[in-house]
Amino acid sequence: MENLRLIKFLDVFQRFFEWLGIDYAMMRKILAVKLTMDARRAPVVLNGTRNKKRKESNLFLKSLWLYALTGLFLVPIVLMGHNFLFQMSLIFGIIMFMVMMSMIADFSSVLLDTRDKSILYTKPIDPKTLQAAKAVHVCLYLLLLTGSLAAPSAVAGLLHSGPLFLLLFLPELVLLDLFVVTITALIYLLILKFFDGERLKDVINYVQIILSFSIAIGYQLLVRAFDLAGMHIIFHPAWWQLFIPPLWFSSFFAWLLGGDKSPQILVFSAAGIVLPLLSILIYSKCSPAFEAAIQKLSSYGGKTGPHSGKTDRLLGQIFCSRREEQVFFHFAALTMKNDRPFKLKVYPMVGFSLIFPFIFIFTSLQDQSWAQLQTGKSYFFLYFSLIMIPTAVSMLKFSGSYKGAWIFGTAPIKHPAFIYSGTLKAFIIKLLLPVYLVLTVVFLAIFKWMILPDLVVIFITACLYSVFCYKVINGETLPFSRSFETVQEGGNMQTLLLMAAVVPLAGLHAMIGALLPGSGLWFYALILLAGNFFAWRKVF
Template sequence: MKEMKILLFLDRFKTLFEKAGIDYAVFRLILNMKLVMDSRRIPTVYSNTKVDESKEKNYFVRSLWIYALYGLSIVPVLFFIDQVFFQMSIIFSILMFILMTSMISDFSSVLLDIRDRSIISPKPVHNRTLSAAKAFHVLFYMFMLTFATTAVPLVVSLFVSGPMFSLMFLIEILLLMMLILVLTAGIYVLILHFFDGEQLKNVINYMQIALTIGILVGYQVVARSFELVGITFQFSPAWWQLFLPPVWFGALHEGVLTGESSGFLLVLAGLAIIVPILSMVVYIKLMPVFEHQLRKLAQTETGAQKQKAKWKKQIARWISPNLEERSMYHFAGSIMKKERDFKLKVYPSIGFTLVIPFIFMFSTLQTSSFEEFREGSSFYLIYFTLLLIPNIFSMVKYSSSYKGSWIYQVAPLKKRSTVYSGTLKAALIKLFVPVYLAQCAIFLWLFSSSVLLDLFVCLVSAILYSIISINLLSNNQMPFTVSYSLGQHQEGVKVFLLFLIILPLVGLHAISSQIPYGTEVYGILIIAAVIIAWKLAFRK
């Protein structure tokens, strides 16, 4: 097996690991194996061939540049905000958001992997060693990801604010990483403690949604810690800032660089150092508990057989008159609702899309009255819901039981496209529409029934958008036929492009509304576009 370079670095800390009760040789072996596996192209059912090590690349590492792009969003903050405290609090809010969301969506599957249990546990390996290998596996990627995100801002800060600033920044980033790893694991330990079996898997998904919302709201709260006085942002201390990690880091930076030493600031700065280190120690001590609790994930209760509700069957019949397509609709729908890995990746973005419009509204409301707001064009924010669509369709080709895909080859399918159209309908009806309807209810309450037509037009656009997304993202691969791996950011670029497509959709809608009956005409046109696109996309 190829040796990964990172291991040579870790070898220096061998004694440290051994002091922590970790069997270093075994730890190294497991970690290396995991990294080697990540660098291999996902095995498909029929492909074979000898391993060519020169061609092996880590797909995750290759997709890191997209994080560098995210990182650029921090650079303006470095230039345009002078107050160190405020600046750093904002930067760490952004960083925490990027890292925490990728942690819960991408790495949950690594942390919650139970395959290791069945292969490694019968062997003489201590739980602590296995957990440590898993933690470092995640930590390695987190480090790469953090580095990709912060490399540019770090270099920029060196020129803008000097070496001392950059050094502090770097140290704080490391502290933040520890904090995030422990926080994520801690949340899982807590959930795993209170729930078990099938129920648990659902709770984890809801937790993810809640967490995503929490981070977004938290970001707002951080901004409120500072008051605009004249042209400078003044920090206004309050007890709840004790619970905002970005403010801790801001305080630490302020404290070290400006020598400011009010009591409350020192407390906040102290938290930035003590909490991550302390939690890391607790984490290492509690790792066996975590592994132990993971066992619960492996247990599946044999649930009572549930009959599909009559009205659901009726909807399916109405939506998919074609029998082949309908069975695909049911099949895709149940996988989306039941497969844990799929949910781990997609459900957080549901939380995201649920909250984003309201966060924007919140900031509009701060500068205008509620009446002005109702009359205004804030209802176009509903288009943010469309962000969910590329997220779903970039994931549908993956499945943890991808080997079941032989069934596509064996089944006498008349048209390949029924598989895609059935999947598209399932994704829309089972995932998108419920979220959309929930949004609509709030929008109707906020903006009165005058926006009903606009909401309808947006829904039709969503269908058009889905057709484009599934075609662009499927890569000719049938749904649920590719194994998950960390390298799935290959779609990053396409998803990003798809996000941009939302802009002309909103634009056309907004322009048409300026003309009398424009929205009605635009509505008819977009329906026509959906029909034509559907026919073209699902021809054969």
């Protein structure tokens, strides 16, 4: 068993744990049980590779090959030259993104697990041992993930820059993992201090979504710390860069391998050691309070706010013609609002679709002035907000409460097609439309009213595109009827192909706008409306 190998690896550090005052034999038994239980839960990265006939095994360990394959794409960055600050900032940025996303999606439940107290605290076990087991459990998996992801880069760096690269790279990876775990735990502790009951669970869910969103924004800030001047990449130091962790870890390479001893590099290098160790020290001091605070997750008190859904019912009456369709519109809207696992996986995508157009606009401003931007065609970047549709639509099949899907088989449903159409309309109205309205207001402020027909065309295209994506990806699968651990094999490829279809849609729009300026776009919008009418009737 793979679990035994992990436990035997820990045996090497037995004396270290005993020196810390931890009952290693008991911690070893607790970890063995935890690792066995992990075999029954698929990580996000392997959602598409599990089936009922597969024998029990630790699916996280089986997912490491995928991380190693992803790590191969980092090798060219390591080999591209000797601008160590830029290269290693990208490497650590990507690794930190992957580790943080896995931490949020897969291991937050480990940090916030309340079962330890209800089961193990009734036994003669030292609380310090329980805390150590929880921390080691998370760190063990993150180190495996990071090692698989960084292994190709480590080998390439060893061959390209010598043994010193490896001697720097490995400790930095350990510090990165420890920093991610401790910072995440401290953020959760801060939340636990101020909330309780069901509201606490909602707040934690939204914080996880915000963290996912912030990681993407932080990576964009990292890239913008550098400028491309001809064939040279120039770093412009600024105070705000101290809040970008990948720069801390990459500064060691710029200093010790690149010979850069500038003050900002030395400050970043010091931060790369001091801040992770400081976060570990703070967490160790706060861990008893953290263990006590997570008991709030076991309570059901606290106000969660009214969920009458009057607005959803009103929207259903406006956009759905039949009573049955209105019912499923309301059901889907409530599910998307209250299902925490669904929100954790879908809401970050919605947030990304909101920022993607602006990322491309900011990038284009590096090559043109603001006046040139306003008179150009940069509003076509709005099509990049559509790339979240295939992934989000594919998630409409899944729910954290999927076992309740039996209701579809017992309810007196006369027209089953309304189940699907009501769900898709709820997605468009509740998730897609708010994002697009925000983008519309901002783009109208930038490009003025001359782009109004383009905005109308893009939204109608998005509606038609959503119907097509729903039919191709979901087919006749009932909404919210599957576990997130049972994503169909091949679904990822379908999603990628549908995301690529956004490009020809934008190209067709641009071609019609160039060949038929003026009223031509309004005529195209009418054609798209007719296409929507036909598609909704035909598909549903």
